[in-house]
Amino acid sequence: MTAVIQQLNWRYATKKFDPSKIVSDEKLERILEAIRLTPTSSGLQPYELLVVSNPDIRKKIRAVGWDQAQITDSSHLLVFAAWDDITPERVNMMFDLTNEVRGVVNEGWENYRQMLLGIVAARGKEGNYQSAARQAYIGLGSALLAAAFEEVDATPMEGFDPAAVDEILGLPAKHLRSVVILPIGYRAEEGDWLVDLKKVRRARENFIIEVK
Numbered sequence: 001m002t003a004v005i006q007q008l009n010w011r012y013a014t015k016k017f018d019p020s021k022i023v024s025d026e027k028l029e030r031i032l033e034a035i036r037l038t039p040t041s042s043g044l045q046p047y048e049l050l051v052v053s054n055p056d057i058r059k060k061i062r063a064v065g066w067d068q069a070q071i072t073d074s075s076h077l078l079v080f081a082a083w084d085d086i087t088p089e090r091v092n093m094m095f096d097l098t099n100e101v102r103g104v105v106n107e108g109w110e111n112y113r114q115m116l117l118g119i120v121a122a123r124g125k126e127g128n129y130q131s132a133a134r135q136a137y138i139g140l141g142s143a144l145l146a147a148a149f150e151e152v153d154a155t156p157m158e159g160f161d162p163a164a165v166d167e168i169l170g171l172p173a174k175h176l177r178s179v180v181i182l183p184i185g186y187r188a189e190e191g192d193w194l195v196d197l198k199k200v201r202r203a204r205e206n207f208i209i210e211v212k
């Protein structure tokens with residue numbers, strides 16, 4: 001069994017965290033870096049990541065998050081917040097950054113910039129937000145895998161009021177909208193009903209479709 005499969009079998013959606021156990025700065029930074037390095041469509045990175053450790057803010061989020069204890073009992077709470085729109089300014093910011101980092105202006109790349117600007121203009125604000133939100137979920141996947149490699153527990157959650165969380169975190173002023181949250185930390189030794197249950201997934205033959 002490869003390491004990646006072993007760690008994916010190890011992880012589960014933790015239902016009870018031990019609030020006394022804190023993820024080290026080193027492990028946290030490696031998880032955050034894995035998210036930062038995640039691929040995104042056209043390299044836009046159209047979402048941002050909030051790392052919430054403030055207990056008062058987390059209590060407020062728990063109140064609009066179905067009173068799920070993981071939000072406050074975990075070591076840190078990650079909030080994936082998508083751009084509310086893929087504006088020309090944001091597209092140009094990332095294309096200009098690419099040119100700066102690579103030290104070259106490529107004609108094909110610049111032509112692609114213009115094509116992309118046309119696509120996002122035609123798609124509209126809500127369509128652009130939905131596209132950005134889907135990219136955030138790619139980052140979530142990286143976070144889950146990176147956390148598993150660090151043997152840090154993580155529980156992806158959509159069970160919260162996004163508009164309320166946006167207000168708590170001041171996201172409208174940043175032109176962001178919360179998409180998914182991810183408490184990370186360490187499972188409690190007792191009290192988690194899911195910890196010892198077998199992982200349930202459909203069999204390969206009922207999940208994988210090979211098109212030859």
